[in-house]
Amino acid sequence: MLLTIAVSGYRSLRDIVLPLGRLNVISGANGSGKSSVYKAIRLLADTAQGGVIAALAREGGLGSTLWAGPEKFSAGMKAGFQPVQGTVRQNPISLKLGYADEDYGYAIDLGLPPPSISMFERDPEIKAEAVWAGEALSRRNVFAQRNGPHVSILDEAGRHASVLKSLAPFDSMMTHAADPKNALELLVLRDRMRGWRFYDHFRTDPEAAARRPQVGTRTPVLASDGSDLAAAMRTIIEIGDAEGLMETIDDAFPDCTLEIAVNDGAFEVQMRQPGLLRPLRAAEFSDGTLRYLFLVAALMSPRPPSLLVLNEPETSLHPDLIAPLGRLLARAAHASQLIVVTHSLPLAAALEACEGALSLTLSKRLGETVVMEEHPRPAWAWPAR
Numbered sequence: 226m227l228l229t230i231a232v233s234g235y236r237s238l239r240d241i242v243l244p245l246g247r248l249n250v251i252s253g254a255n256g257s258g259k260s261s262v263y264k265a266i267r268l269l270a271d272t273a274q275g276g277v278i279a280a281l282a283r284e285g286g287l288g289s290t291l292w293a294g295p296e297k298f299s300a301g302m303k304a305g306f307q308p309v310q311g312t313v314r315q316n317p318i319s320l321k322l323g324y325a326d327e328d329y330g331y332a333i334d335l336g337l338p339p340p341s342i343s344m345f346e347r348d349p350e351i352k353a354e355a356v357w358a359g360e361a362l363s364r365r366n367v368f369a370q371r372n373g374p375h376v377s378i379l380d381e382a383g384r385h386a387s388v389l390k391s392l393a394p395f396d397s398m399m400t401h402a403a404d405p406k407n408a409l410e411l412l413v414l415r416d417r418m419r420g421w422r423f424y425d426h427f428r429t430d431p432e433a434a435a436r437r438p439q440v441g442t443r444t445p446v447l448a449s450d451g452s453d454l455a456a457a458m459r460t461i462i463e464i465g466d467a468e469g470l471m472e473t474i475d476d477a478f479p480d481c482t483l484e485i486a487v488n489d490g491a492f493e494v495q496m497r498q499p500g501l502l503r504p505l506r507a508a509e510f511s512d513g514t515l516r517y518l519f520l521v522a523a524l525m526s527p528r529p530p531s532l533l534v535l536n537e538p539e540t541s542l543h544p545d546l547i548a549p550l551g552r553l554l555a556r557a558a559h560a561s562q563l564i565v566v567t568h569s570l571p572l573a574a575a576l577e578a579c580e581g582a583l584s585l586t587l588s589k590r591l592g593e594t595v596v597m598e599e600h601p602r603p604a605w606a607w608p609a610r
């Protein structure tokens with residue numbers, strides 16, 4: 226289970242260290258920074274896949290994702306009698322992301338490249354990384370560290386031995402120094418991060434793949450756009466909690482039954498509804514119904530992830546579906562740690578009543594995301610450049 230997420234210099238997240246529980250509910254007004262928290266966690270996962278720089282580029286590059294305010298707010302700026310203005314920087318420009326779970330922590334620090342003749346001069350560089358044992362990085366618990374091109378790892382004799390001297394500025398030590406012999410911890414941590422699952426964009430438009438019959442293969446993990454819904458549902462029925470699935474469908478759509486039709490190897494989701502003479506086909510489902518089924522398939526995966534992150538799952542659902550959605554999420558939290566970003570006050574309230582729930586209500590102060598609850602700030606330290 227993740228205990229802490231830390232972000233610095235990313236969009237409105239100037240400097241934030243969030244505690245996490247089993248079931249985390251992130252809410253707040255438009256523009257308060259909810260999606261930025263979601264994306265920051267996703268960028269961490271991209272690091273483990275070797276894709277953090279490309280992911281940042283897709284968001285507009287370091288230039289547009291970096292915190293656009295001053296490095297720090299003076300007391301006068303905070304009190305409002307001094308205008309907000311840039312001051313002489315104490316630290317280099319950087320975007321930092323990190324997390325700690327029950328065993329290990331990881332952090333990465335990205336910055337601007339030195340002037341060069343490369344046409345990739347806008348690519349950010351990985352300046353520092355660290356993996357440590359325990360909640361917060363310190364000199365005593367660091368296991369692996371990267372400083373520029375140098376990577377050192379704690380060896381069996383308890384010394385930090387240099388393992389790489391020329392790691393490229395666009396490669397992470399998580400993908401390039403994780404080997405089973407000398408750096409098993411890195412490998413374990415990387416695989417954990419690769420297992421995190423994110424859902425923020427299910428496709429429900431008329432051309433969406435989930436609306437058409439598709440060749441089905443066993444699918445324990447629903448695709449991020451929901452395209453393999455029928456196969457994922459059938460996999461739950463065959464190797465997962467089939468009974469729970471039917472209960473969940475009945476909870477949301479009373480007296481309706483879900484069926485997976487198969488025609489010459491092509492799978493299709495169908496629903497029997499009271500009053501109709503034939504089942505409705507996926508192409509005929511309302512957007513909200515289809516979205517709810519995506520959520521069911523994602524949350525009832527027979528291979529639940531350690532961490533599941535959802536951005537605004539309530540989108541386009543009728544208020545009547547919010548209570549069943551709350552129950553579905555609460556049930557999923559038994560198998561996975563959940564982070565749910567939501568706009569729905571009733572959903573937030575339903576989740577907050579669950580055991581192990583932690584609310585993080587975000588707000589803005591001078592353009593910077595802050596947390597309204599007075600959670601104690603978890604201990605945190607960034608790796609030095």
Ligand SMILES: Nc1ncnc2c1ncn2[C@@H]1O[C@H](COP(=O)(O)OP(=O)(O)OP(=O)(O)O)[C@@H](O)[C@H]1O
Pocket residue numbers: 235236237238253254255256257258259260261262289290291292293294568592
């Ligand atoms: N580089 C930046 N520096 C500072 N603030 C930024 C930067 N880029 C974006 N922002 C601000 O960050 C805020 C966070 O946006 P985000 O998308 O996370 O909000 P949200 O809480 O998900 O809102 P919504 O409810 O509308 O989806 C926005 O108000 C935006 O103006």
Ligand SMILES: [Mg+2]
Pocket residue numbers: 259260261
């Ligand atoms: Mg958002």
